[in-house]
Amino acid sequence: MHIEEGFQPVPFSNENAYLTDPVLPSLLKRILPRNVLQEVEPDLERLGLEVVTTIRKLSDSHKVYPPKLVQYDQWGRRIDDLQTSEGWRELKAIAQREGLPGIFYERKYGAASRIYGFAKQLLLAGDTHVIFCPISMADGSARVIELYGSPAMRRDILPRLTSRDPNVAFTSGQWMTERPGGSDVSMTETTATSVGQNHEYGPQYSLNGVKWFSSATDCELTVALARTGTVQEGSRGLSLFLIPLRLPFPTDPSKPLPVQKMNQVFVHRLKNKIGTQIVPTAELTLEGSEAYLIGQLGKGVKSISPVLNITRLWSAIGSVGNLRKGLSIATSYAHVRSIKSGTQLLKDTSTHVEQLASINLLYRALVHLVFGVVCLLGKVECGTATKEEEARLRMLTPVAKAYAAEKACTATEESMAALGGAGYMEENGFGRLIRDGLVEKIWEGTIVVLAHDLVRAVQDQSTVTAFVSWANSIIDSGPTQMQTTLSFHISLLRLALQEISTCYTPPIQPLVARPTLFLVGAVTASISLLEHAIWSSQSSEPSSKLDLEIFSRWVSEGGLGESIDAVKRARTMDSATRITSNSEIVFGSSPRSRL
Structure with missing residues (x-):
């Protein structure tokens, strides 16, 4: 039989990423002002189509490949020529033309600008090879310069970090990670020495040290921590600096590019990562690099x-x-794949749809959770947030990052398995999604690091009190009939809120940090889904019954009860005995096995 004969699989269709999203259009209808939604939704629809056509085609093309480092030319001169792929550069340019991160600083829509811009990222993320690594750091660096940069930095550099023109726009790195400690910056070895003069961008320093992970090393500038105090001062002896990667800096985009040289930054090798392979992540040294102080001495963190x-x-x-x-x-695959001798589609197979529904449920919960935090960030940046909202943003930022990373990775694997053998093929992109997605459990802090960051965020008991008060206000805002119908679910939520308050009441048990972070994540997603269901009911939305079902299923099946039980165990156990037992389980009980 020729390959062209016999059964021919039907390819799944790539439909508009925005219009077919199960949650985003409805969520934006609730959280965006009506006039803003009317203006931005056509743009999101346009982008949703481009994602599954031109952008996906580029993302899957031969133009996208890992970077290459050429350290020496044929004459033995050190050149550290970092060569990135055409696809990497084109994908970054697409994001910049879409207004990422420019939308956030134009602030055309006030606090809603963050919602609009991050909605674009949500649509683009799966098809853009982690180009949001440098884009996100450009965003963060822009905010730092906006808050703490010198007038000259705000004049010359901020507009280029936020530009929509790829020929003008800068991207940025953030160099914190060093060999002595990943997220522990207290052991930073890089030193900063004043050169005794002021540059127009601020006090000028010479930096020396090793940066062990420098993602997006092809950027134009970076912000970096360096030691200006003593080693004994730990993180209190660190200051923040802006480092141009090449000099002269910055160049005038309206004139021919002058010959630039590396700013005493030496790239020793590119990291050999299991994922994010298109991102040029390097080990490098600073050997007298020119840098400019941002903010106050000793306030780097x-x-x-x-x-x-x-x-x-x-x-x-x-x-x-x-x-x-x-x-x-x-x-999409469920609409074209048939079983039972071709008589039944997967979409009509109840056990298969049950599995897809569970993935869909998690996706909805995560979108509501994350965009709730996005709303808070927009308010804080525009100066319209209350003190309670500012505290909630500080509390929920590590939660959103850790909870989404932990839950989405497993669910993406389940989505792959829903295609059977077809899902295991590289052509459909699942392999890259899974490999690249795993880094989110590590970038910007592992889950354990973020759990401890959450503990620091709630040291002020008023932060937890404000969080619980916010959650209860949403619960109480529901109509009486809805509260009666959802009495079990609401009781479970109130129990979870009580457990959170108890856990974060000093003294905090040492093993409670991680399970409580997941409980806070599950509760916040639940409250966000409830808020949406209440709005949907009161607005007579066509999806009101489904929104109520989503909330009730999430509370009863999304792991809230299990999270409560895990926190109770961590809170009431004999921590000292447990810690000793953990050590023996992992390392053995004999002195020799612990060496």
Whole structure:
């Protein structure tokens, strides 16, 4: 039999990413002002079509391949020529032309600008090879310069970090990670020495040190921590600097590009990663690199925190965006794949649809959770947030990033499995989605690191009180009949809120941090889904019954009860005995096995 003969599989269709999304159009209808929605929705529809046509075609083309580092020319001169693919550069240019991150700083729609821009990222994420790594750092660096940069930085550099013109736009890195510690910057070895003069961008310093992970090393500039105090001061002795990668800096885009040289930045090798292979991540040294102080001496951690908070939200939406693509493929496949001798489609197979529904449920919960935090970020940046909202943003940023990364990875794998053997093929993109998605569990802090960050965020008990008060206000806003119908689900939610309050009441048990982060994530998603269901009911939306079903299923089947039980165990167990037992389980009980 020739391959062209016999049964021929039917390819699944690539439909408009925005119009077929199960949650985004309805969510935006609720959280965006009507006039803003009317203006931006046609643009999102246009982008939704481009994602599955021209952008996906580019993403899957031969133009996209890993970067190459040429350290020496034929004469033995050190040149550190970092060569990136045409596809990488084109995908970055697409994002910049779409207004990422420019939308956020134009602030045409006020606080809603964050919602609009991140909606675009959600649609693009699965088809753009992690180009939002440098784009997100450009966003974070822009915010740092907006808050703490010198007037000259705000004049010359901020507009280029936020430009929609790829010929003008800058991207940025953030160099924090060093060999002594990943997320622990207290052991930073890089030193900054004043050169005794002021550059127009600020006090000028010479930086020396090793940066162990420098993602997007092809950027034009980076922000980096360096030690200006003593080693004994730990993180309190760090300051923040802006480092041009090449000099002269910046160049005038209206004039021919002058000959530039590396700013005493030496790239030693590119990281050999299991995913994000298109991203040029390098090990490098600074050997007298010219840099300019941002903010105050010794306040580096505080000064760089906007970068961390912003990139964590980009990371969260990146996780959810990968899941969006995987779920859309699995859903489309169910419409064309037949079983039972070709008499029944997967979409008519109840057990298969049950599995797709569980993935869909998680996707909806994650979108509502993450965009709830996005709304808070927009308000804070525009100065319209209350103190309680500011505290909730600080509390929920690490939660959104960690919860989305943990849940979306597994769900993306389930979406792949929904295609059977066809899902395991590289051509459909699942392999890259899974490999790239795994990094979100590590970038900008592992889940354990973020759990401890959440503990720091709630050290002020008023933060937890405000969170619980917000959640209860949403619960209480529901109509009486709805509250009666959902009495079991609401009781479980109130129990979870009580458990969160108890867990974060000092002294906090040492093993409670991680399970409580997941409980906070599950509760926040639940409250966000309830808020949407209430709005949907009161607005007589066609989806009102389904929105209520989504909320009730999430509370009863999304793991809220299991999260409560896990937190109770962590809170009430004998922590000292458990910690000792953990060590023996992992490392053995004999002195020799612990060496």
